[in-house]
Amino acid sequence: MNRKLAIAIYIGTAIFFALFFVYPIWHTVKEAFVTTDGGITFAYVIEIFQNPVYVEGLVNSFYMGLFTTILSLVIALPLALLANTWNFKGREILNSLILIPLILPPFVGALGIKQLLGQAGVLNSFLIDLGLMNADAPYDWLGEGQLFGVVLMNALHLYPIAYLNVSAALANVDPAMEEAAENLGCHGLRRLLRITFPMIMPGMFAGATIIFIWSFTELGVPLIFDFSRVTSVQIFHGIKDLSGNPFPYALVVVLLVFTVMFYLLGKWLFGREIAASSGRASTGRSLRDASPVMNAICIGAFLFVTGLAVLPHFGVILLSASNQWYDSILPADFTLQHFEDALGHPLTLNSIGNSLKYASLATLTNVILGIAIAYVVVRTKLPGRQLLDAMAMLPLAVPGLVLAFGYLAMTREGQRFDFLILGENPILILVIAYAVRRLPYVVRAAAAGFQQTSVTLEEAAQNLGCPPLKALRKVTLPLIAANLIAGGLLAFSFAMLEVSDSLILAEQQQHFPITKAIYALVSSLGTGPNIASALGVWAMAFLAITIIGAGLILGKKMGALFRV
């Protein structure tokens, strides 16, 4: 490619990142250390660690991240090992079904979990019916503090990331590595611990990191559970009195520092990249045919996990179709009224349109930026292109909440970027926020495509008289279309589900995206939760279509999208 164009792309992307990634973070950090009269102070940050409420929030956030990560791995690891060892009936389908929870909005699911495990919920009603529980003193499963419910919901949402990473890592292990151990007398669990685990550790770590960062700063789920003693929710509530209150800023900074620290610690402990030996793999991984018992175990495990993960959302569907559902296993009577209401309600119809608009524009931005960045990184010898690559991956390591907060701060009235809020319309800043957060997936997808497509194909076109950019358009882009579509679909569905940016940046009802509309409906009285559920079901229907499309196009390679 034309060197000038490459440099232009490099500089353009760098400016984009400087403005919409570095600057918002910097702005937040600055606010946390600057007093009203312009002096520099550490008092706010120190105050965070002296205030027991904030300290408890941080500890709970850490638990939320840690337990979610552990539980996700506990769920995903056995499944990935089964699917990479045995050829059981329906393996392909179950392999895709297991990924579905990733695109089910977790904070919608949280509504379902409350319905299932709440004090007047399904499980208790069931136990009371069986006579195993005293109807007068129902047990509170979600417990004091609701951390258990939040972790469960998060893990049931995020385990597909671990599953994809572990599967991809397992698929990359030369089967001869395991056979060599077997051949030298190392078998079964011992082999798993001595050979397989160390070799898939980097892949496992990559998945665990994303899950940890994601759940450490998760906002939507604890919000629905009314679990306010975590940092993310404290920050969210702090926004209301943002002017003059430095503590939300200080909290965001502390959150960011902890995230980076945990990431580096994890990378140092587990993430050391293992270079493969130079020999080429002798055989592809071949699956063993499962015996009837093994068939039953595999299918059972997959169906159990998928079922469990979908259960909250199934609860949501029931909730959306129920008139009254309280102290009973199934709703007392059903109605489709809420779905109609959901479409008729001015708030909801608007929000669906808004979300589609924001998400599509963000996806378009992502695809264009993704192609440009991936091209520069893979196809040019520009010095510093690795830096560009690393930069494009950074949004994965920074909590969405932190960025959302930064955007809010930098577009406040009187700030340098307040023109980004067009009148009161947050469309520009929301599209930018959505795009920045999802850019890593699209860059990874496009880069994988460029790496798999030999540059000689383009050179052949140029050699026959096709100018460079036209060669890119006519030869390479069609060849990597599948990657781009899959990356784009993923970016789109995550944008549709976005919580932090949506909740924080959309302030007027007519500009609410779906997620904020659901949040608003949940907190309203009457049939609000039912209509919220109905809206959630509509959103899930949209997303199911997109992600199944992505899965079909990319197949196994989807794991590559979730690496830091």
Add this chain to the structure above:
Amino acid sequence: MVSIQIRGLEKRFGDVVALNQLDLDIQSGELFFLLGPSGCGKTTLLRSIAGFHLPDSGTIEFDQEDVTRIPPHLRETAMMFQSYALWPHLNVYRNVAFGLEERKVSKAETKERVEEALAMVKMEGLGNRKINQLSGGQQQRVALARALVVRPRCLMLDEPLSNLDAKLRIEMRSEIRRICKESGLTAIYVTHDQKEALSIADRLAILDGGNIAQVGTPEDVYRRPRSALVAGFIGETNLIKGEVAFISGANVYVKTAIGDLAGRPSDPDYPLEPGTPVTLSIRPECLSIETTPPARNEIAGHLTESIYLGEVAQYSLQAPGREEPFHISELNPRRIIRDTKQKLYASSKPEDVMILPFS
């Protein structure tokens, strides 16, 4: 060191028969080669002996002990993989020590034996290296040391040299033979490189479509192939179809499209009588090129190609009545003939014309 007896071994993958009722005996302390085109079943056979494939039927015995159903980790074989399969998370020492750790060998003895094994493959002092710091040749040596150090009942080598460059390959194959012989190992070596097999094998088996086409010493298989397939796979040859005309003493005269040729049956027990259809095999180096008609086994024609390689001259001679030209190699050529117009003759001694079953 074990001897290995294989009886009626059969393995299918779906509809594909990888091993077809195969019988084979490998002697104790022998360096035995499995050779054949890709897809012939040689790797399947090796992996079955190591226990990675469970055969559909048949038995594998180590010293008359049936091991057919014993899982790989209890068979005490040691395999050297084509990709080496060195574990990147362990250093050289830990890779080599792995099998001894599994066998619960004491720390002190492990250290001693690992060092001995590394010395045997000329890698002494490199135990602390990481796998990705090694060259291809060094990785190959470590893989060999890892297999040798456990003193296996049988050493298995799966195309161990295929990832090396030509010069290193020649050097390493002599090394492998030296080490096997020094340790008195029974070793099974899979390759598709006939030079490797001819140069260092005690005996070799040619596999074809899951069957054993021929077993024998390298000289045996090269000089007395039992089928056109073996003759064509080991070395180069010219094949001529024909039928037996008459038998006179040791010589059998065969009527072919390019005239009568006198030859000898490759297998002395091969029943021949006038009218039997046969295939003749004449190696290029068994043919000599002449400008005047020879006394016997005359093949007349015109040159289509002459290649001068210094120590050898290669000719392609087109004989009428035949589509393929004859390939002729002349060692120590005093002159090279390039004239394509001139009528030339090739001839061969009857004992160099092998009579093989018709195919």
